[in-house]
Amino acid sequence: MSPEQPAEPAGKSLFSLQRRERLMEELRAHGAITVRGIAAKLGVSELTIRRDVNILADEGLVSRVHGGATLPSKLDRSAAGRLAHHSYAIGMVVPSLEYYWPQVISGARAEAEEQNLRILVRGSAYDAADNRRQVQALLDTQNIDGLIVAPDLTGDQGQELLRWLNALPIPVVLAERRSPIEIPAHRLEWVATDHAFGAGMAVRHLWQEGHRRIGCLTDSSSPTSPHVVRGWRQALSTLKIPEGGSVHDDSAKPGGDRAGHFDHVLELCRNTGTTAMLVHSDTQAVAFVQHCVDKGLQVPGDIAVVGYDDEVAYLAEPAISAVRPPKQYVGKVAVQLMAARLAEGRMRPVHRVELNPELILRESSVGAPQSPAAGMPQVPQ
Template sequence: MSAGDQLFALQRRERIMDEVREHGSVNVSDVAARLGVSELTIRRDINALAQQGLVTRVHGGATLRSSVETGLAPGLAGHDPAVTKYTIGMVVPSLDYYWPPIVNGARAQAAQLRARLILRASTYDVRDNRRQTESLLNIPGMHGLIVAPDTSGDAGLEMLRWLDSLPMPVVLAERRIRSAAGVHGPESVVTDHAAGTAEAVRHLHASGHERIGLLTQSEYPTGRYVRRGWRSALTSLGLPTDVVQVDGIRFDAPGREREMDDVIERCRRTGTTAVIVLPDPQAIALEQHCLDRGIRVPDDLAIVAYDDDVARFGDPAITAVRPPKQFVGREAVNLLIARLEAGSNRPAHRVKLSPELHVRDSSMRAGVDAVETTSKNEAEESA
């Protein structure tokens, strides 16, 4: 490799590291397009950075190096006592769907604010959430916690009260603090899922749909707010509510063809011409099944997904509500450090962030000019 080539490689890798620090992660194809080089070149750069211990390779890109990686002492990854001001613990219920962008956002913001973030993965079980949280409490020098336990039911109320009793600030990420718990200390940052769903309903109505259904996967905590926003929007627009509404769909499980056929038949029987589907993979499965059955999307059935992790890969690409996941993580860190800086004199903050609707081909009927809107959204996604 010539001296010039080495210089260009260093510049690319510095650019990659700048983006990882700012956003928590990078995507190979996006970086390659911006820098005008091949994806193979960017993969080689990421491999080199990973070998230096600066990033972690993941499918399709890289993230900041994690404190839970093999070979790293717990909580010590990237820790420099000379520059670290705070140590923050974070417990999330999953490290695959939905949560990685939140973790990346929190990690990037913590790095900017001279904080060390120690991550622990849990499950959606409240007892496991508490065990993982207790493990962080036992780490010397811990200043505060970001957690995401299930807050529903009696167990959820008990968890909220326990968090309120801890001797350090606590911020809940994508979890609401129920008034029935009677707690005042914990803070929270959540996506306004009801508002996002209501925007999806209004979009479908503006596209000519009067009968708009809802399909949700039951174990998603997001579901209750999606249902609330959907029903509220139907009512405010004066639209009929005797449409398809199914909670507990599993279009990725055995027997899914029969289940999707049943949904399609119920749409036909009730005159439902559009559906909102939580989450994305279920929406893609339904879209593919419709096309296999000769049902045109969006002409016969329009589809809007909720989450927007993989909706763009549908054919046609699926319109989706996108929660601001990275900003949830960033704001959780901001809230926690603001409390640490200001002390108990700062009132508890309960923050709601607005999601965005990204309009694509799956929701626009023929005759509705979707070209400008779709192009605008796709341009934003590639920026």
């Protein structure tokens, strides 16, 4: 690198982490840097650059040489020894520590151990303002090098949160979230389950079991539901099932009478000849199946059910078939993306990964409907 290269624009301040990232980019591009040259290019003092080089050398990322630094050499035994003990710190913010997300965290922690990384987890809520508070707490109190987060992206607050995450000076990987088209968020990477594909698998399975009217119940407050509904609709279209005659409703009414709501859903099923339902989430699928059984309906004889998430579906009686997202792999791949980003810097293209779920078949959906043309019997009130 030449010392005559222009400095950064006046008044533009770089965070220390950003500065060291620039140093690493220069090293990867040229193999070596000089303290004088990089100080001139970044518009900071040579003392500042020496300190950055010392930090990177202590972490085993560079080898110090007179007047500058090079990429680590196998001949530099001190750097090699420190590298074995080096650990990046990754912050992780998830919206729940009880449902779905513990398995994502487990996968992330296992991969972090393999990669010699440290994970710092904070629980949040399905709320953009709280997501930002938890991320800010990590930034303020922990020396984190990267962030894995599952933010709430709904509404104006969610969109503003996404823009803020995209502008952070550290790399960010979204878990089970995607940036909408209207907000490009060009720096953000993500790993997410292809929930639309999972819903389509469920619908095709029910079709193969003989069902010709297949409904869908989803939790309208969940960020997963729009993808499930999209996959359900696409599968109906492919199978030539009229969406207009298919039951589509909430899986739960907030603050409402769940039994009354399920009675309403079953009445819609009877009127439309619907004999199968895809229900998100599978906690609601369990409640729906229990309600059907209490009303004297046969599952799957009168109505077949496939749940979505596969957290508790196996506990129902009968056990419920369910679409199972690869939750541990979501965490694992998120850490892999982060580790690669930290190692390669901005030279690495932005990666956005989708993982396919699998369909776990159980008693609730295996077996053709007793009378598909006539639909289910009258539901007792």
